[in-house]
Amino acid sequence: MKKKWISVTNFTILAIILISTVLLFLLVQDNKSLQVRIGILLSVLYVSWGIIHHSMIGSLHPKVVIEYLLVGAIAVTLIITVVWM
Amino acid sequence: MGLPELRLNAKLSEAATKKAQDMFSHNYWSHTSPEGATPWNFIVASGYQYTMAGENLAKNFSNSSGVVDAWMASPTHKDNIVKPAYRDIGFAIVNGTLDGEETTLVVQMFGASDTEEIAQKTIPLSTGITTEALGDQTPMMPVEFQAQEASKSLVQSLSSVIQTPKINIPTITRDTVFIFLGLLIGILALDGFVISRNKIVRVAGHNLAHIMFFVSLCVALMLVKRGVLL
Numbered sequence: 001m002k003k004k005w006i007s008v009t010n011f012t013i014l015a016i017i018l019i020s021t022v023l024l025f026l027l028v029q030d031n032k033s034l035q036v037r038i039g040i041l042l043s044v045l046y047v048s049w050g051i052i053h054h055s056m057i058g059s060l061h062p063k064v065v066i067e068y069l070l071v072g073a074i075a076v077t078l079i080i081t082v083v084w085m
Numbered sequence: 086m087g088l089p090e091l092r093l094n095a096k097l098s099e100a101a102t103k104k105a106q107d108m109f110s111h112n113y114w115s116h117t118s119p120e121g122a123t124p125w126n127f128i129v130a131s132g133y134q135y136t137m138a139g140e141n142l143a144k145n146f147s148n149s150s151g152v153v154d155a156w157m158a159s160p161t162h163k164d165n166i167v168k169p170a171y172r173d174i175g176f177a178i179v180n181g182t183l184d185g186e187e188t189t190l191v192v193q194m195f196g197a198s199d200t201e202e203i204a205q206k207t208i209p210l211s212t213g214i215t216t217e218a219l220g221d222q223t224p225m226m227p228v229e230f231q232a233q234e235a236s237k238s239l240v241q242s243l244s245s246v247i248q249t250p251k252i253n254i255p256t257i258t259r260d261t262v263f264i265f266l267g268l269l270i271g272i273l274a275l276d277g278f279v280i281s282r283n284k285i286v287r288v289a290g291h292n293l294a295h296i297m298f299f300v301s302l303c304v305a306l307m308l309v310k311r312g313v314l315l
Contacts, residue, residue, distance in 0.1 A: 011293070011294070011297075018297055025308050032309075039302075046298050050290055053291075054290070063288050064289065064290050071290070075298070075302050079306065081262055082309050
């Protein structure tokens, strides 16, 4: 029950982080440099969220950390590709 | 705003066209060419004797309202558009390849001249320099259609810089990114469904979190505009 509550809270926090970052992205539409920075920030926050969340529910494993890092790296690559294309 | 109407001026449009040609032929995106040619050189070369002149540049906007909105949102570009001292305006909207990328350049030149004769020699917007590239053209400024003498040489010179690349690399790249993200989200959803249905226990991140992240990324990337001002 406690794990479920932690998950609900953490996913709510994740949703807030993602929505806020997308809104920030919208605000700086005319500044490509800032868009890249916000994209990198989004990826860093997501990787951090993943590590913190899994450590809180007791499922943190090096494989999980690598998975989140790879997801973050893919995101940064795609952001740079689209913004600076 | 209570500003006097700007007159569409053939010589300024010619200068704008030459400037666009020069940017494509020398492959640069700047007010000053690598050889040091300034906008004023093009204006003088076109025969417009200015007492005051200005230039706005834009590239890769998908429609004319996007260009105007971006110019009006930029204080320095807006200053040019609403400066009461300017009497004449010229445009060139040209497709070509800049730095290997299919590009739509918009060159807008403003001027004021003591020589009224020059200012009177205007051309209508339908001479070819304003229409095709942006699709939904409407005049960007109130303009006065005075002389109907279209500059044929201007249109001919314009056609020489229109190049349509067979492969549009930026568009293909952008599409590929979105297809990749779509596939990733689909695979994660399918994987999550299979894992949940078969009650498989494994050491892995949350598919739902990844899907939320990639959907947000998709939305953010859709907000990236290609248009650039200078």
